[in-house]
Amino acid sequence: MLYYILGILAITAVHLILFMKCYERGIRYNRKHTIASVLFSIYMIFVIDYLQARVVDKLSEFFVVTLIFIPIGIIMPLIYRRFRYFVINVLFVGLFDICIVILQGLNLGEFMPVFIVFTLFGVLIGFVVSKFIRITFKDLRKSLIIKKLKKRVVFLSMEAEILVVSLLVLFFSVEIIEKVSGNNYVEKFDEKFEKTEVNKYSKIYFAEKDNYERYEAYAKIYPDMEDEEVVWRVNSNLDQYFYDSEYVNLADKNTDDPLLINKFNRVAEDFEPVKLITIEETYQSTKETSKAYKKMKSDMKKLNMNIYVVSAYRSVEYQKNLYNNYLKADSREDVDTYSARPGYSEHHTGRALDISHIKGNINAFEGSEEAKWVYANCHKYGFIVRYKENQTDVTGYMYEPWHITYVGTEISETMHKENIETLEEYVERYVNHKNK
Numbered sequence: 001m002l003y004y005i006l007g008i009l010a011i012t013a014v015h016l017i018l019f020m021k022c023y024e025r026g027i028r029y030n031r032k033h034t035i036a037s038v039l040f041s042i043y044m045i046f047v048i049d050y051l052q053a054r055v056v057d058k059l060s061e062f063f064v065v066t067l068i069f070i071p072i073g074i075i076m077p078l079i080y081r082r083f084r085y086f087v088i089n090v091l092f093v094g095l096f097d098i099c100i101v102i103l104q105g106l107n108l109g110e111f112m113p114v115f116i117v118f119t120l121f122g123v124l125i126g127f128v129v130s131k132f133i134r135i136t137f138k139d140l141r142k143s144l145i146i147k148k149l150k151k152r153v154v155f156l157s158m159e160a161e162i163l164v165v166s167l168l169v170l171f172f173s174v175e176i177i178e179k180v181s182g183n184n185y186v187e188k189f190d191e192k193f194e195k196t197e198v199n200k201y202s203k204i205y206f207a208e209k210d211n212y213e214r215y216e217a218y219a220k221i222y223p224d225m226e227d228e229e230v231v232w233r234v235n236s237n238l239d240q241y242f243y244d245s246e247y248v249n250l251a252d253k254n255t256d257d258p259l260l261i262n263k264f265n266r267v268a269e270d271f272e273p274v275k276l277i278t279i280e281e282t283y284q285s286t287k288e289t290s291k292a293y294k295k296m297k298s299d300m301k302k303l304n305m306n307i308y309v310v311s312a313y314r315s316v317e318y319q320k321n322l323y324n325n326y327l328k329a330d331s332r333e334d335v336d337t338y339s340a341r342p343g344y345s346e347h348h349t350g351r352a353l354d355i356s357h358i359k360g361n362i363n364a365f366e367g368s369e370e371a372k373w374v375y376a377n378c379h380k381y382g383f384i385v386r387y388k389e390n391q392t393d394v395t396g397y398m399y400e401p402w403h404i405t406y407v408g409t410e411i412s413e414t415m416h417k418e419n420i421e422t423l424e425e426y427v428e429r430y431v432n433h434k435n436k
């Protein structure tokens with residue numbers, strides 16, 4: 001982008017000089033010539049910008065270079081009197097090529113001068129086409145050139161040379177300043193320009209600038225997914241592998257009651273939750289969890305239903321034994337779908353409960369009247385069914401109708417009202433980012 005801006009500045013300056021020269025010497029200013037010349041100059045900037053930062057070393061790319069230089073072979077003999085002769089045209093392009101090779105060397109530290117042969121081949125083709133155009137449209141060239149008054153003005157058609165020289169001086173200056181200062185201005189400028197383009201994710205309040213590339217990559221994998229879902233999923237690291245140590249956070253860093261525990265948010269080995277109390281039999285939970293559970297249980301009793309706690313608080317040590325025992329029977333991959341690795345279990349918080357209508361049997365719970373009632377009503381007591389059906393790719397766990405988590409009624413009611421199925425989504429929308 002910087003090259004284009006510098007180039008357009010140079011074009012403007014050169015054509016202003018041309019205009020003033022014409023005015024000063026009483027020559028009729030040719031507007032068609034100017035338009036053709038400006039278009040041609042912009043085209044030259046494109047060629048410089050295209051070639052200065054790439055080393056052409058494939059046959060298909062050489063073919064592209066040939067194509068790129070055909071217009072130069074066509075236009076030059078049409079506009080510029082001095083370039084009437086093919087040899088001069090070739091010399092000009094040759095010089096131009098050498099400058100590009102130097103720019104490539106400065107930019108990339110390597111160059112491939114062979115491409116010059118292909119540029120000249122392109123010019124040759126263009127020149128033949130140009131001849132054909134001149135024969136067919138006899139008046140075209142006449143209308144494009146600036147008529148000189150005898151030999152008084154010999155420099156008028158110099159604007160191409162002035163332009164190219166000033167462009168190259170500008171480009172070289174940028175390169176040399178970058179080399180000396182160690183700053184990449186062109187790249188920074190381009191980045192800035194790209195950033196001002198409105199990124200579609202920037203409209204989503206919980207989107208994070210640093211994640212834009214990840215959103216785009218994730219959206220490519222799930223083209224039908226809505227942008228907001230892409231954003232909260234990527235923010236939750238769901239574009240990464242579960243348990244990837246690079247993306248795992250210590251959730252209890254600043255609190256003894258972390259809200260989100262999952263396969264990317266763990267507690268420390270020696271984590272101790274807020275004060276625990278007995279919820280039922282020997283099971284322990286937080287005070288609020290116990291209170292909410294008891295209220296729910298007594299309301300269910302009025303409807304002739306009963307539930308029991310099958311599991312509640314578990315220490316990291318306890319989870320370690322549990323997980324290792326599962327590993328004796330199943331592969332790690334399978335165990336990960338139903339049991340958390342030590343440190344990653346919600347049961348560490350004292351707010352997660354496994355419940356069933358049959359004491360000690362969680363597997364019987366699915367499909368029971370009690371399970372259906374809990375699924376539909378637990379939000380009223382501040383609970384959520386944490387691992388819902390069809391959310392396996394978000395939670396990392398199979399459907400667990402028995403596993404409910406106390407999050408408080410504010411969160412559970414919001415999730416219910418807004419149809420938010422997972423705590424992961426809730427945390428991105430309401431905790432990690434505030435809606436402005």
Ligand SMILES: [Zn+2]
Pocket residue numbers: 311347352353354403
């Ligand atoms: Zn559980």
